[in-house]
Amino acid sequence: MEKTAIVTGSSSGLGLEISQSLLDQGFTVFGGSRSGTSIEHDNFYDVELDITSEESVMEFYETVREFTEDIHLFVNNAGICHMSPVIEMSTSVFEEHLATNTVGPFLMFKYLAPFIVPTETHIISVLSAAAHYGYPNVSGYSASKFGQRGLIESLKKEWKNHQVRFTNLCPGAIDTPLWDKMGMTFARDKMLSIDEFMSVFNFVLNSPRRIQFPEITFLNKDGFLE
Numbered sequence: 001m002e003k004t005a006i007v008t009g010s011s012s013g014l015g016l017e018i019s020q021s022l023l024d025q026g027f028t029v030f031g032g033s034r035s036g037t038s039i040e041h042d043n044f045y046d047v048e049l050d051i052t053s054e055e056s057v058m059e060f061y062e063t064v065r066e067f068t069e070d071i072h073l074f075v076n077n078a079g080i081c082h083m084s085p086v087i088e089m090s091t092s093v094f095e096e097h098l099a100t101n102t103v104g105p106f107l108m109f110k111y112l113a114p115f116i117v118p119t120e121t122h123i124i125s126v127l128s129a130a131a132h133y134g135y136p137n138v139s140g141y142s143a144s145k146f147g148q149r150g151l152i153e154s155l156k157k158e159w160k161n162h163q164v165r166f167t168n169l170c171p172g173a174i175d176t177p178l179w180d181k182m183g184m185t186f187a188r189d190k191m192l193s194i195d196e197f198m199s200v201f202n203f204v205l206n207s208p209r210r211i212q213f214p215e216i217t218f219l220n221k222d223g224f225l226e
């Protein structure tokens, strides 16, 4: 296995597209999700994963270890978003955001450590513009993505000696199945397309490794959520 990648949230939207693109580029991909993917490829391993469960995260990495001890690319992508004003959001839904979007990446990073290849491993996190700006009706999402950004800032310093390359992607709205679950209608044409997101992802992935992109914010120029 020359190039190996882990993609969390590989069953849908960006994670599904990222996994497919990495396979096309010659990576062996370990995709993690609760529901599994439709991808059929000799170099794709569809591994059950619930990032909110420490036991599930440990089992995920045990499976990966059966095939490799080196991960060259870690795509920290799995996430959830529910919309409602603070006064209508149940405490459990707010906590679910923190468990998935903040504690989940913490667990994934924690057990990723032994797989780091010094000077080579690249960690690309799919954060959000909401990791910087508090939009109305997505308080749980914003709080959890702010938290994830803080987690990564600490980790960057802790893993500095390994020369891990970190990139935070902070896109605005992207037309993925995430929006189907909101129970509202949105102007999808004012969002980025998945292809537009992938053009930025692949630009970062394939640029010379001495170039560091600590963070990239991008959105549809006519879009909302600016």
Ligand SMILES: NC(=O)c1ccc[n+]([C@@H]2O[C@H](COP(=O)([O-])OP(=O)(O)OC[C@H]3O[C@@H](n4cnc5c(N)ncnc54)[C@H](OP(=O)(O)O)[C@@H]3O)[C@@H](O)[C@H]2O)c1
Pocket: 008, 009, 010, 011, 012, 013, 014, 015, 032, 033, 034, 035, 036, 049, 050, 051, 052, 077, 078, 079, 080, 081, 100, 104, 126, 127, 128, 129, 170, 171, 172, 173, 174, 175, 176, 177, 178, 179
């Ligand atoms: N779409 C946008 O507008 C937008 C904008 C900025 C950033 N983002 C970020 O992009 C990432 C991907 O979102 P998307 O738009 O592609 O959404 P999506 O189509 O809903 O996909 C979300 C993925 O996350 C996985 N996931 C959720 N909870 C999980 C858990 N507990 N354990 C493991 N996997 C879990 C889902 O898999 P299972 O349900 O099968 O577990 C699914 O594969 C998220 O982090 C999101 O915050 C999205």
